[in-house]
Amino acid sequence: MAAALRTAFADLEVAILDAPALQMGWKSLGEELRKRQPAYVGIGEEAVSCVEGLRAARLAKQVGATVIAGGCFFGNAAKVVLQSRLIDVVVHGEGEVTIVELVGAIRERSASVLKRVNGISFRDGEEVVRTGERELIPNLDALPMPAYDLLPMEKYGERSKNHAGLVAIELGRGCTCRCEFCVLWRQMGKHQGNRVLPHLRVKSVERLMEEIRVLMDRHGRRFLGWVDPCFNAHAEIPGQLADSILREGRAIGQSAWVRADFVLRDEASGTLRQTVAAGLCEMYLGVERTEEGNLRALRKGNLRNESENAMWLLARKYPQVFTVGSFIYNLPGDTPAAVRRLFREAYRMPVDMTFFIPLTALPGTPYWDEKQWDGSGEALREADFLLHFRGEGLKAQLSRTLLFCYWFSWPSERLKRFLGGFVTRDARRRSILRRNTARFNWYIGRTIWTAVLGRNEMAMNLPSWYES
Ligand code: B12
Numbered sequence: 019m020a021a022a023l024r025t026a027f028a029d030l031e032v033a034i035l036d037a038p039a040l041q042m043g044w045k046s047l048g049e050e051l052r053k054r055q056p057a058y059v060g061i062g063e064e065a066v067s068c069v070e071g072l073r074a075a076r077l078a079k080q081v082g083a084t085v086i087a088g089g090c091f092f093g094n095a096a097k098v099v100l101q102s103r104l105i106d107v108v109v110h111g112e113g114e115v116t117i118v119e120l121v122g123a124i125r126e127r128s129a130s131v132l133k134r135v136n137g138i139s140f141r142d143g144e145e146v147v148r149t150g151e152r153e154l155i156p157n158l159d160a161l162p163m164p165a166y167d168l169l170p171m172e173k174y175g176e177r178s179k180n181h182a183g184l185v186a187i188e189l190g191r192g193c194t195c196r197c198e199f200c201v202l203w204r205q206m207g208k209h210q211g212n213r214v215l216p217h218l219r220v221k222s223v224e225r226l227m228e229e230i231r232v233l234m235d236r237h238g239r240r241f242l243g244w245v246d247p248c249f250n251a252h253a254e255i256p257g258q259l260a261d262s263i264l265r266e267g268r269a270i271g272q273s274a275w276v277r278a279d280f281v282l283r284d285e286a287s288g289t290l291r292q293t294v295a296a297g298l299c300e301m302y303l304g305v306e307r308t309e310e311g312n313l314r315a316l317r318k319g320n321l322r323n324e325s326e327n328a329m330w331l332l333a334r335k336y337p338q339v340f341t342v343g344s345f346i347y348n349l350p351g352d353t354p355a356a357v358r359r360l361f362r363e364a365y366r367m368p369v370d371m372t373f374f375i376p377l378t379a380l381p382g383t384p385y386w387d388e389k390q391w392d393g394s395g396e397a398l399r400e401a402d403f404l405l406h407f408r409g410e411g412l413k414a415q416l417s418r419t420l421l422f423c424y425w426f427s428w429p430s431e432r433l434k435r436f437l438g439g440f441v442t443r444d445a446r447r448r449s450i451l452r453r454n455t456a457r458f459n460w461y462i463g464r465t466i467w468t469a470v471l472g473r474n475e476m477a478m479n480l481p482s483w484y485e486s
């Protein structure tokens with residue numbers, strides 16, 4: 019979006035403040051805004067951090083900026099966040115074209131012009147106006163090269179042991195599937211009347227190689243974190259890209275979210291072998307559940323044991339790949355017994371690590387209802403995908419069940435991989451396992467300790483420079 023803005027407006031100075039990367043706490047962020055006096059401030063946040071997003075909006079308002087919000091949270095909660103009066107305009111869906119038209123319209127300072135910008139919501143008096151749907155960008159290669167020069171590139175992965183030289187990069191947008199709980203296919207979906215349909219777009223191999231060359235050669239990046247909701251949704255591009263990476267002798271570490279059925283498909287076509295050879299060494303598989311009924315209800319597909327088969331394939335044929343299985347709990351009808359069973363079945367697979375994510379009523383999913391908005395966003399702090407043990411609700415009860423399982427349930431495959439991980443000759447795997455075990459136990463220890471002290475701290479840890 020920064021690149022799109024500066025390409026469109028030669029007289030607009032564009033900056034990106036990546037506050038966490040710059041270790042910029044609230045006080046210094048306020049000072050920075052006062053110094054720069056921006057005319058427009060754009061913010062985008064996950065639901066869990068929308069309170070922080072609104073806090074940043076307040077700082078921006080204090081310096082007289084027009085505040086624009088977008089992304090998968092604000093874009094799906096426009097009505098309620100606009101009522102806070104901290105946000106002037108919300109951008110829905112894909113941002114690059116809309117932000118350019120929007121800034122052009124704001125410069126003309128009239129609501130009637132704003133109404134002609136598709137893909138936004140804004141207040142007109144007391145009324146919230148939502149304009150027409152924004153068409154998706156048909157060809158992602160038409161996007162300007164990301165404005166890497168505006169980012170503190172050297173900071174990403176600076177102190178990381180296993181992701182040194184990290185950078186976020188996207189192969190495409192959207193997904194071919196439409197899992198019920200997922201906001202991502204909707205965020206980049208195609209609107210048809212009142213319906214949103216899954217829609218996948220990918221960049222060309224030439225364009226992707228151009229980005230990779232700039233990232234590696236100009237910015238010294240050594241690990242690509244693919245941000246795609248589903249990296250292997252397209253059957254050809256990832257494999258063709260891998261061929262190009264290998265042809266240029268550029269093998270580079272990579273991580274990606276992938277679907278199990280596509281892993282199996284890509285093994286059959288030879289694509290998987292190529293992507294792993296080009297450096298894909300960390301794969302996150304959304305397994306979600308092991309029972310057919312729940313997979314069907316979640317519209318996940320993979321009803322024929324594809325997830326387990328993909329995990330076995332990766333473990334046997336590509337042992338250099340670190341695998342993470344993500345599972346969903348807190349479904350209607352879940353009980354501690356069902357979650358204990360899910361845990362055991364999850365570890366029937368040879369998986370290196372698991373995430374158990376509670377079904378969360380995120381804006382943009384059918385589970386969200388505007389009435390859940392509490393006026394500040396504080397209640398959404400629970401939307402952090404982490405275990406929450408306090409209270410008597412089902413989620414807390416199931417979180418405690420999972421904690422118990424993590425500590426005391428050791429199906430043979432889990433024990434084998436856990437112990438094997440500590441003595442393996444694969445230094446990266448050993449290091450990831452050690453660090454994750456330490457982090458997990460630290461998180462649990464901290465949660466228990468704060469509960470003993472009677473304090474109600476946020477589940478996510480805040481850095482020491484947070485308020486500074
Ligand atoms: C990379 C990533 C991270 C990285 C970010 C590092 C980095 N520097 O890139 C890390 C690992 C830190 C991270 C952490 C977390 N993440 Co995360 N993350 C992602 C991921 C995979 C990619 C984001 C991305 O770059 N997308 C690509 C861009 C192009 O798409 P986009 O963000 O949608 O942006 C476009 C539009 O939405 C719009 N837009 C977006 N923002 C804005 C702002 C303005 C002003 C405008 C006009 C438009 C606009 O325009 C953009 C271009 O078209 C997404 C899933 C996904 N694929 O999107 C999850 C995702 C955003 N994360 C999620 C979560 C839950 C988390 C964590 C809570 C997990 C945890 N427990 O640790 C934390 C929270 C961090 C925090 N806020 O404190 C959820 C958020 C759900 C929600 N609706 O709230 C997502 C959607 C994943 C999911 N499965 O649902 N994450």
Ligand code: SF4
Pocket residue numbers: 193194195196197200201202203247248277304
């Ligand atoms: S496969 Fe993944 S990205 Fe695609 S709809 Fe399902 S959960 Fe979302």
